[in-house]
Amino acid sequence: MPVPEQAEEQVKQKHGDRLIASLVRGTWAPLAVAGVSAAASIGISLALPAALAAAVNSVLTGRASPIACASLAALLVAEAFVEITTHIAGITSVTSATSLLRLRVIDRLLQSDVGGAAALPAGELTNRLVGNTSTVGYVPVTVVSAAAGAVTSLGGAVALFTIDWRVGLAFLAGVPVAVVVTRVLVARISSLYGAYQRAQGRLATRLTETLAGIRTVRAAGTASREITRVLEPLPELSAAGRALWRAQAHSVWHITLLLPLMELLVLAVAGLGIAQGRLQPGVLLETAGYTALALAFVKQIDPLLSLAYGRSAAVRVHDVLALPALPSGGAPLAEGPGALSFRGVTVMRGQTPVLDDICLEIPAGALTAVVGHSGAGKTTLALLAGRLTDPDRGQVLLDGIPLGDVDPGLLRSAVAYAFERPVLLGGDIASAIAYGASVSTPEAVSAAARAAGVDDVVRRLPLGYATPAADAPLSGGEVQRLGLARAFFRRGRLTILDDATSSLDTATEAQVTNALVDAMRGRTRLVIAHRPATAARADLVIWLDGGRVRGRGAHRELWRDPAYRALFASGDDPGAIDPGDDTAAAAAEGTGHAVADEEEACTSMQ
Missing domain, CATH: 1.20.1560.10 (ABC transporter type 1, transmembrane domain)
Known part of the structure; x- marks a missing residue:
């Protein structure tokens, strides 16, 4: 050796x-x-x-x-x-x-x-x-x-x-x-x-991966292939x-x-x-x-x-x-409406930048949609926003306070998350929705479930909200809606939806978007969006491409760019602008300058 x-x-x-x-x-x-x-x-x-x-x-x-x-x-x-x-x-x-x-x-x-x-x-x-x-x-x-x-x-x-x-x-x-x-x-x-x-x-x-995807294996009829793959290290294990x-x-x-x-x-x-x-x-x-x-x-x-x-x-x-732990700050989180700032943020995975010198200002109380191709850095941006990970360089601030300086308990109470594949912890359905909260009431739990479009589903269960989460016969979309209900229940000054509507049908996503727009008005919301209808309802759209901000502005403005339209599965967008609309075109042109100006300002602050 x-x-x-x-x-x-x-x-x-x-x-x-x-x-x-x-x-x-x-x-x-x-x-x-x-x-x-x-x-x-x-x-x-x-x-x-x-x-x-x-x-x-x-x-x-x-x-x-x-x-x-x-x-x-x-x-x-x-x-x-x-x-x-x-x-x-x-x-x-x-x-x-x-x-x-x-x-x-x-x-x-x-x-x-x-x-x-x-x-x-x-x-x-x-x-x-x-x-x-x-x-x-x-x-x-x-x-x-x-x-x-x-x-x-x-x-x-x-x-x-x-x-x-x-x-x-x-x-x-x-x-x-x-x-x-x-x-x-x-x-x-x-x-x-x-x-x-x-x-x-x-x-x-390998066994854990296969068990996690057991339904896919059964549906594809690839059990024999998976057995061979799982047991591939067996000769090495046997030899050792x-x-x-x-x-x-x-x-x-x-x-x-x-x-x-x-x-x-x-x-x-x-x-x-x-x-x-x-x-x-x-x-x-x-x-x-x-x-x-x-x-x-x-x-x-x-x-x-x-x-x-x-x-x-x-x-x-x-x-x-020895895994890197997030350093714990002890400072209080200043009162504020939830303004979120990314200043020169870079995140590396090995030698590859996932996010590269990101400078962004997310207005307080705004519904902000983050769009981009797979691998553009959307999920990493969402993780940084609530400090589930730290940047390698730069700072993320909430109401002017660097997240690394804030007491973790105070930060968790100020930020609510919903994920693509939520895990229902806490026992029964009601506890899963109120998970992490110090105080809960049945009325607040059911209100959050209604906002997420899942209250009727829960009430049809044998024990309603008292049904053990592990035993509840729920589809993937219904579980995702319960994850959304958990985020709505927290009522943090910043709510982050990390691909949390991907399994919802169009009607349910519209209902959830209405809740984001109307019921949560005044709170800052950051949403990873894949559908043009969601981006169209947002106050601000952040377009990530290759770990950098390619565009920033209203969805209607960004829609003029063919590369932006290509992000979405459907080319028919109800929020799209008329290509001949000179006013919108001018606004779209101004978006690029806004991004450049913001990055220049961010660089000067470092």
């Missing part, structure tokens, strides 16, 4: 390790209990072989000692109690760490720039949120377990030397080989597990899984052979000492017990592999936590 890639991997791993360290701090209470239990377990484990040897020697010499037998029994009972306590503390630590990490991931996703969050597909995010966080959640308690194993191993080795220095040296003879085998295994598993997780993420992403298995199998047989050989060597030396009269018969049991404890470092392969898996998963989780 080239050096730059190695350096990048090392930096990512450091971030992952810091994430694990933060989990340790966040779950210190159950970890402390697990640590105390582990310490007690170490003490009991180290005392048991000696107690067993003392009890056996007392019996073999004919001088049975009640104290020795009682001590052995007490240690066995204590070992059972400590094991139960350790298990409970471990489960508590894992659940606490996993919950804490998942909350952090969800919080970052909700607070992040929507453009940055979109860089990771939904399936990949699900895999990291569910699978990877669970794997990382095991790491803190696994660290405690591995540390306890290391101390136990050290204690067992020291105990072997206290029995007889020859026994201790016999054990040390096999330690270097065991350490090398263990280290090689863990290193190989760590690299292979990362490849396995990446393949699993790609598989999850087999590589993991081969790495484990290759090393496990070495360890399986090594452990009995080390035990046999140590017991042989101890047996020779008994035969020579240097050691008592019970020492053989003591030696066997301490040898098993001393070999605990080799048996720590499972915890070490869990740590390797956890570190790899922590890197993937950190990638989500």
Whole structure:
């Protein structure tokens, strides 16, 4: 691997390790209990072989000692109690760490720039949120377990030397080989597990995409093709899984052979000492017990592999936590009618500008339609208007206050959104319409639904407004109208409709447009428009082309341009001007100058 890639991997791993360290701090209470239990377990484990040897020697010499037998029994009972306590503390630590990490991931996703969050597909995010966080959640308690194993191993080795220095040296003879085998295994598993997780993420992403479009797949009869596409990463996943298995199998047989050989060597030396009269018969049991404890470092392969898996998963989780979050301002939002300003706004996606040096003034209280071909930057402009994303350069202001300086809670109460594919959150239909509002009344909810042309639909449902949103048999257009009702209910000083009427029929869109024009008069409205009738009712039309403002003015004025007329599916526009109307033509000509003057003024303000 080239050096730059190695350096990048090392930096990512450091971030992952810091994430694990933060989990340790966040779950210190159950970890402390697990640590105390582990310490007690170490003490009991180290005392048991000696107690067993003392009890056996007392019996073999004919001088049975009640104290020795009682001590052995007490240690066995204590070992059972400590094991139960350790298990409970471990489960508590894992659940606490996993919950804490998942909350952090969800919080970052909700607070992040929507453009940055979109860089990771939904399936990949699900895999990291569910699978990877669970794997990382095991790491803190696994660290405690591995540390306890290391101390136990050290204690067992020291105990072997206290029995007889020859026994201790016999054990040390096999330690270097065991350490090398263990280290090689863990290193190989760590690299292979990362490849396995990446393949699993790609598989999850494709499956999520297919499930989201299941009706299209069924209608097109392309189930077999989709199955093939979804399972395309499967050979890579299978190869990574087999590589993991081969790495484990290759090393496990070495360890399986090594452990009995080390035990046999140590017991042989101890047996020779008994035969020579240097050691008592019970020492053989003591030696066997301490040898098993001393070999605990080799048996720590499972915890070490869990740590390797956890570190790899922590890197993937950190990638989500590293998504750019929108900085939170704390300033109040000044009172105002909702004037919206874009000053030198540029948004980049990689090396490509989505919006390029946009300068716009949206008048307060106006209904403004934004039009343009797909990819012109309309949705990005809508996201910027309510600060769901931030520009790379420039500023967006609401009533003269930069959105980045405003307290997020105050901004959310001042701006209402409706989207192309709304998600009905909150429980029942009424709660979905009032979602995000601190106070609601049935009258206000139904009024918003009437404005969106969906009140009659809701009332026909079995439970009306109390119908659970997830169970309501609604079409795509009806769901979109509920999203509009939610925006109408919020009554913000700025209302943004991001392609929120695309699924409506002509009659319903006319009804919604009437509500935008009449019922919301006095509030600023920004609408992504695709139909000429909507643009014709707007006070102002912004024409985007290639991320820049190509035209600005009344729809009737812009209609003279053939390129503008080509934006709409129908060439017949009720709001179109008469080509021979010189007054309108002059107004249309003046629109270009208005745009140029506005951009010049915007540039001078920067």
